[in-house]
Amino acid sequence: MNTHPLKVLKYCPKCGSAELHKSGDRSLKCADCGFHFFINSSAAVAALVTDESGKLMLVTRGVEPNYGKLDLPGGFIDPLESAEDAVRRELKEELGLKVKNLKYLESAPNEYVFSAFTVFTLDMAFQVIAESVEDLKPMDDILAYKFYAEEELDYDDIPAPSIRKFVKDYFQSTKHKQ
Structure with a gap:
């Protein structure tokens, strides 16, 4: 189809x-x-949140498409909302996380199929410094969250090409800093 x-x-x-x-x-x-x-791209955001050891937070999707698969926290930007405000809103809605600081990193195109309809997206990745990563609660459209080192991760569990790219780029950049 x-x-x-x-x-x-x-x-x-x-x-x-x-x-x-x-x-x-x-x-x-x-x-x-x-x-x-x-037919234009819709704007979406993805947050790269780390713990004190540099492990990257990935969430388990609680909705289709790709229910049960790994993703970065984030989502679509609402009309008349900035990308930065969307990151703050999504993290609060999905985890109760408050943003201390954020920085734009990169973008990548993606296809998001929902209800048998393709929504083309431009996904924007942001590095996020959280006020705290303690006592977060999975809510909204996520089932769980976990912090991963690269060796703990199977990239096949991340179905969205843009998100896979952001995660790979994050771990690649941390290798260069060591």
């Missing part, structure tokens, strides 16, 4: 017409009302 929006969307989101047709490689246009719908 093809989950690409150009294959899934059949009706105009503005007028409801079935005259919604492909218009180029990444858009649809309604022949009735003229609405032009572009």
Whole structure:
């Protein structure tokens, strides 16, 4: 089953017409009302939180897609929200974690398939210094969290390519500091 929006969307989101047709490689246009719908990336954030020994926090997903697999804490940026505020909000919602400091690291594209619909994302990674990593509580859409050294980790347990990249880049950067 093809989950690409150009294959899934059949009706105009503005007028409801079935005259919604492909218009180029990444858009649809309604022949009735003229609405032009572009397939763009959604913005998302991922937080790299470490403990005092430099181990990296990964969470266990509690929702589809990839229920039970490893991920970094984070999520989609809300409309009119900055990436930095989204990191703070997501960490508070998912773990009750308060951010002391954060720093943008890098970005990577990803495909997030939900309800048989592909959402293309641009995932932004942030290094996070927490006020404390004690007494955190998994909430919202995560089941658990754990701090990992690289040798404790199986990268096949991280299904999202962008998240796998961020985790690999983190451990690569810590090797250069040693």
